[in-house]
Amino acid sequence: MSRFTIHDLASIIDARAASGGEGSYTRKLLDKGAEHCAKKLGEEAVETVIAAVENSRDHLVAETADLLFHLLVLLKARGIRLEEVEAVLAQRTGMSGLEEKASRKRDQV
Numbered sequence: 001m002s003r004f005t006i007h008d009l010a011s012i013i014d015a016r017a018a019s020g021g022e023g024s025y026t027r028k029l030l031d032k033g034a035e036h037c038a039k040k041l042g043e044e045a046v047e048t049v050i051a052a053v054e055n056s057r058d059h060l061v062a063e064t065a066d067l068l069f070h071l072l073v074l075l076k077a078r079g080i081r082l083e084e085v086e087a088v089l090a091q092r093t094g095m096s097g098l099e100e101k102a103s104r105k106r107d108q109v
């Protein structure tokens with residue numbers, strides 16, 4: 001049995017974004033624009049934090065799934081592919097997190 005991955009989810013979002021289906025939640029989010037998608041992501045982020053603070057494992061898992069979905073929808077709304085995010089993550093893993101954060105601060109000056 002194959003594992004469901006975040007790439008599978010991104011592909012489903014791409015397919016639903018291309019559909020004109022009235023029954024697609026993804027399509028409805030995208031039709032409302034990137035700003036709306038960003039607000040939905042923010043709501044899901046807050047719900048994820050609350051679940052973590054409440055120490056409810058099942059609730060945290062469910063809210064994390066919602067958060068990842070809404071993040072991918074927002075990326076789609078802004079025309080950013082998951083592979084672009086992965087490339088940045090790959091660059092960052094070449095050094096320690098503290099070194100990487102320090103280098104970003106130097107780059108911003």
